C-alpha cells in the first residue's frame with residue numbers, strides 16, 4: 456500500500472464513476488490512486504467482469520459486457536489501483552495538510568494522503584424490512600446478483616422474488632437465464648402508478664431506457680408468474696425460510712419457497728460523505744438522503760467531489776459522465792486546467808449526462824416504494840445488527856425520544872457493524888410517520904468513523920501523532936512519539 460506519497464487525486468470506488476474519473480484524471484497528468492474493497496474493478500454493475508465464471512454472455516446481458524472496455528481503459532490509464540482495500544475514514548485537510556483516507560488491507564490499517572478526493576462509492580439496496588426477513592433463506596436481491604456475477608452461483612429450489620423497480624426485472628431475467636426456478640414474483644408496485652406518472656411518460660419514451668426497460672419487463676413476465684400490487688409480505692419458517700405469505704387485492708396467499716429475494720430499489724451510500732462532514736439533504740423524488748453537490752460533483756467541503764450513485768441514483772452511464780466531470784473539476788481546482796480549458800472539457804460530459812438522465816424522473820416516480828414496505832409493523836426487526844424491532848422504536852418515540860441520534864442511546868439502534876446502513880431510512884420513516892413530519896425534519900444518524908469495522912489491533916498499530924497520544928493519556932514533557940514499525 457502506497458502510504459508515504461501524497462497523490463493529486465484519490466478516487467474512492469472503482470465502479471463506472473471511479474474508473475472514468477481515473478481515466479480523465481491521469482490523462483491530465485494528475486497522480487491518481489483508486490481504492491476499492493472488491494478484488495477487481497467494475498463496481499456493482501460490472502462486478503467481477505474480468506473474472507466471472509459465466510461464459511455465456513447472454514446471461515448477464517449486453518449492458519454488463521459494456522463494462523469490459525471501461526475496465527480496459529482504466530487498466531491502461533496509469534492510475535495506481537488498490538483492490539481489496541476497505542475505506543473506513545476520510546478526514547478533511549487540517550491547516551496545510553492534505554486529505555487523509557483511512558484504509559484497511561490484509562488486516563493492516565494505514566492512511567493514504569491526497570490533495571483532492573473523488574468519492575465514488577456508489578449505492579446500496581434500500582432496506583425492505585418485512586416480518587421474517589432475518590430467516591436463513593431470505594436475502595437482498597443484490598446479494599444473489601453478486602453470487603451470480605462473481606461465482607456463477609444460482610439459488611437452488613423454489614425462488615420467490617419480491618419488491619419493485621427496474622433492477623428487479625433485470626435480476627429476474629438474469630437468474631432465469633442462468634437456470635433458477637422462479638416460483639413467483641411478488642410485485643409491490645402500488646396500483647395506479649402508471650396513471651400518476653403520466654406526466655413523465657414523454658421524456659421516458661424518448662430516453663435510452665424505454666426500449667430496454669420494456670424488453671426486460673416482457674422477458675421477466677414471460678419467465679415467471681407475477682402477482683401484482685402486493686401490499687403485505689411475510690417470510691415464514693421455524694429455523695429457515697419455508698414459505699412466503701402475501702396479500703394482494705385483499706386476499707391472503709402463500710407460496711412454498713426455499714429462497715426469498717427482496718429488493719425495492721437502491722439509495723446512495725452516504726456513510727463516508729456524511730461522516731466526513733458533507734451537507735446531506737433529503738431527496739423527495741428518490742425518497743432517500745443524498746450529499747449536496749453542484750453540477751460538477753463538488754460537495755459542501757472544499758476538495759471533495761462526489762460522483763455516480765453516491766451523489767444520487769442515476770445508473771452506470773450517468774455515473775461515467777459524472778466521474779469525468781469530477782476529474783475535470785479536480786484538475787481545475789489543482790491548477791492543471793485553466794477556466795477556458797475546464798469549460799471546453801466539461802461541455803461534452805455535460806451533454807452525455809443530460810442524455811443519460813432523461814427518463815429518470817419516470818423511473819423514480821414509478822418505483823418509489825410504498826409506505827407499507829418502508830414503515831413496517833411492530834414485530835418486524837428493523838436494526839438487524841442489534842435486533843431492534845419497529846415496535847420498540849415506536850415505543851421509544853412515544854416515550855419522547857427526540858430523533859435517530861437519541862434512539863442510539865435508547866436502543867443501540869444503528870450502532871452495530873453496519874453503522875445504520877440497514878436501518879437508517881426505516882428509523883427515519885418511523886419517526887416521520889409517528890410525528891407526522893417530513894423525513895427532512897427528522898434527519899439522519901450522525902455518522903462517525905470508522906464507517907466499516909476496524910479491529911482494535913489495526914487501530915492500535917496506526918502511526919500516532921503527539922497530539923493523538925496526548926488526547927488519551929497524560930505524558931511527561933520529555934515524551935516523543937516512537938516511529939511506526
Ligand SMILES: Cc1cc2nc3c(=O)[nH]c(=O)nc-3n(C[C@H](O)[C@H](O)[C@H](O)COP(=O)(O)OP(=O)(O)OC[C@H]3O[C@@H](n4cnc5c(N)ncnc54)[C@H](O)[C@@H]3O)c2cc1C
Pocket residue numbers: 467468469470471472473490491492493497498499500501518540541542543575576577578579580597598600622625721724762763764765769770771772774907
Ligand atoms: C447490489 C447492487 C447491484 C447492482 N447491479 C446493477 C446491475 O446489474 N445493472 C445496473 O444497471 N445497475 C446495477 N446497480 C446500480 C449501480 O449502482 C449503478 O448502475 C452503477 O454501478 C453506479 O456506478 P458507481 O460508480 O456510482 O458505483 P458502484 O458501481 O456501486 O461502485 C462503487 C464502488 O465503491 C466501492 N466501495 C463502496 N464503499 C467502499 C468502502 N467503504 N471501501 C472500499 N470500497 C468501497 C464498491 O466496492 C464499488 O466497487 C446495482 C446496485 C447495487 C447496490
